[in-house]
Amino acid sequence: MIERGHHDMGGLPAGKVRRTEHAYDDWELRVDAMMMLLIGVVGDSKRMTVDELRKNVEALAPADYDKMGYYDRWVISLTQTMIQRGVITSDDLARKLAQVQRRGLSPISRRQRTKGR
Amino acid sequence: MRKETGSYQPYSYFQLMEISLRELLVEKGVVTEDAIAGAMAAMRERGPERGAAMVARAWLDPAYKARMLADGSRAAEELGFEVPGLRLIVVENTSDTHNVIVCTLCSCYPRMLLGLPPEWYKSRPYRSRVVREPRKVLAEFGTKIPPKVQIRVHDSNADMRYMVLPLRPAGTERWSEERLAGLVTRDCLIGVALPQIPKKPKSRKS
Numbered sequence: 001m002i003e004r005g006h007h008d009m010g011g012l013p014a015g016k017v018r019r020t021e022h023a024y025d026d027w028e029l030r031v032d033a034m035m036m037l038l039i040g041v042v043g044d045s046k047r048m049t050v051d052e053l054r055k056n057v058e059a060l061a062p063a064d065y066d067k068m069g070y071y072d073r074w075v076i077s078l079t080q081t082m083i084q085r086g087v088i089t090s091d092d093l094a095r096k097l098a099q100v101q102r103r104g105l106s107p108i109s110r111r112q113r114t115k116g117r
Numbered sequence: 118m119r120k121e122t123g124s125y126q127p128y129s130y131f132q133l134m135e136i137s138l139r140e141l142l143v144e145k146g147v148v149t150e151d152a153i154a155g156a157m158a159a160m161r162e163r164g165p166e167r168g169a170a171m172v173a174r175a176w177l178d179p180a181y182k183a184r185m186l187a188d189g190s191r192a193a194e195e196l197g198f199e200v201p202g203l204r205l206i207v208v209e210n211t212s213d214t215h216n217v218i219v220c221t222l223c224s225c226y227p228r229m230l231l232g233l234p235p236e237w238y239k240s241r242p243y244r245s246r247v248v249r250e251p252r253k254v255l256a257e258f259g260t261k262i263p264p265k266v267q268i269r270v271h272d273s274n275a276d277m278r279y280m281v282l283p284l285r286p287a288g289t290e291r292w293s294e295e296r297l298a299g300l301v302t303r304d305c306l307i308g309v310a311l312p313q314i315p316k317k318p319k320s321r322k323s
């Protein structure tokens with residue numbers, strides 16, 4: 001029998017649907033925008049397919065998958081795909097991460113959660 | 118740097134990753150900040166009004182409805198809504214079938230017509246349960262489907278998206294297209310709600 005992936009949850013028991021809505025933060029919309037550009041739905045910067053995004057989301061460890069927010073998973077998957085595609089290297093990423101971190105703290109808006117309509 | 122009221126928090130790991138990835142892609146000439154801003158603005162503009170406009174048109178124009186059920190993507194384009202690279206399938210509610218959409222594997226959603234999906238659509242409980250006990254899940258949304266009406270659940274995927282064409286409510290016979298569109302909420306287009314005529318309609322002056 002094929003074991004199902006962690007993301008493959010159709011039909012499994014689960015709790016009540018919590019009808020949460022989520023006002024997306026700017027950074028989340030930027031991840032979304034990068035994705036749309038990189039899969040070539042808009043513009044001419046196509047560097048990957050949507051299946052690669054999904055593959056790399058599905059490759060996350062189950063515990064991480066559950067803990068991470070939706071765009072948390074996406075940004076990790078996008079970054080991973082860009083490394084796999086050779087668009088960026090892991091050295092580039094390490095250097096850039098350190099650089100960004102050195103710039104220090106900055107305000108971020110808290111996620112707003114409101115009750116569903 | 119942007120100033121905001123409220124407490125200052127460090128970036129999360131994932132935000133650091135977003136900034137780093139974006140700056141690298143810009144430095145390497147893959148994307149530009151302008152293109153990202155443009156895609157964000159376009160996404161913010163998309164909302165369920167688009168799907169609602171298609172539904173209202175279908176309710177009033179049987180020929181459009183037939184075209185919409187035959188080819189959802191083209192019917193969307195007819196009203197000026199682009200659905201690039203995707204096959205849109207519109208599923209029609211009837212007196213004996215109710216439709217509801219989900220993406221059990223991830224979060225596929227007719228985002229070009231409805232905007233970004235609500236958080237619950239992407240949640241484990243919805244994705245897991247709506248395929249097994251749709252009637253119960255719909256009841257949790259306050260939507261009671263009579264037992265004689267069968268429920269069909271459509272599982273979306275990366276290349277194929279569904280949208281529900283709800284039943285036009287009785288008592289809307291002389292309504293304008295615009296007024297009809299006003300009844301069609303995002304949740305009606307997902308299939309977890311039914312169009313509701315407001316209990317106390319405002320007196321309309323014409």
